[in-house]
Amino acid sequence: MASHGILLVDKPAGLTSHDVVARVRRAFGTRKVGHAGTLDPMATGLLVIGIEGATRLLTYIVGADKTYTATIRLGARTTTDDAEGDIVDTADATDWASVDDEAVSAGIRNLTGTISQVPSSVSAIKVAGKRAYDLVRAGESVELAARQVTVSRFDVLSQRRAEGFLDLDVIVDCSSGTYIRALARDLGNALGVGGHLTALRRTRVGGFEVTDAVGIDALEGAATLTPAAAATRVMPALDVTAEEARDLRHGKRLVGQRDRLQAAEVAAIDPAGFLVGILEARGHDIKSAMNMPEVQA
Known part of the structure; x- marks a missing residue:
């Protein structure tokens, strides 16, 4: 098994x-x-x-929240906002005239913090029950609604200039639901030269x-x-007695014990070190929002 x-x-x-x-x-x-x-x-x-x-x-x-490293290529727009799409526009010398290091830094600052972001049209977001990228590949026009995301870090690690392009190696810390391709697109658009991703790597979840x-x-x-080791990487742990673990697994509440919770969701760990489930407050009580199977080996 x-x-x-x-x-x-x-x-x-x-x-x-x-x-x-x-x-x-x-x-x-x-x-x-x-x-x-x-x-x-x-x-x-x-x-x-x-x-x-x-x-x-x-x-x-x-x-x-997540961390990504990526390479943003400024100087060209693509159909997919990344290197897998077709290039639809490239910047000329006139477009580059005002793009210096300070302009790039200012563009990045404007995309840092809590921002409104329109996801890439080739994302996996569902539109009328179908994935947006499937609709785009079928030739349909897709417009996705903007959403609020948080970019807590957007730093340039290095950059390389080539004829007609500027490649930025970046690191991004962001909330779930943030599209790094959209950051590349929006940075390029703000600078007037276009932009897309040529590399993307997720290093942390x-x-x-x-x-x-x-x-x-x-x-x-x-x-x-x-399960216990994994759960306690994303939320605080709460040690429970064997009797409490049994009650929680049977759907019972820990009456009047809400003050034991350190967060909105905590991982209940029994004396054997197994994950009982995820707990949340219900009024002044604690209740299991999700129970794990008792056999976890």
Whole structure:
């Protein structure tokens, strides 16, 4: 039987997130596998995979903040806001006349903090039940609504100038739902030269780091994080007694104990070190919002 756990995978370029899930299913011998946040085929980096009962945790991981490294190419617009699309416009010498280091820095500052962002039209967002990127590929015009996101860090690590282009290697810390392709597009548009992504790598999801991930060819026998270890990377832990664990698993409340919660959601850990479930306040009480299977090995 497959273990209940969280597996960290370093996705290579060229594979979809679904491809990775399919390989994990084969490696672990179970159909019950999911992931906490899609990566485009062009992108590399961290995929957080849930196996068996640990798939229940993915809901609490998918909204975690994230870190990406990326290369933004200024000087050209593409149909997909990344290098996989067709170039539709390039900047000329006149366009570049006012684009100096200060202009680039100012453009980045304007895209830092809490901002309103229109996702790329080739995103996985559903429109009338269909993925936006499927509609675009079918030749339909897609307009997505702006959403509020938070970019807490947007730093340039290095830059390279070539004839007609300026490549920026950047690192971005952002809230869930932020599109790095849209940052590249919007920076290029603000500077009047266009922009798109040529590389994207996710290095962190909440408390999970890509340095702890396994490669796609090392899935067989790969170690997983226990549900308890994984849950406590994204929320505080609350130790509960064996009696409390039994009551929570049976749907009972811990009456009048709301003050024990350190956050809106906490991970209840029983005396054996197993994850009982995710707890939340209900009035003055504590109740389990999600229970884990009692057998987690």
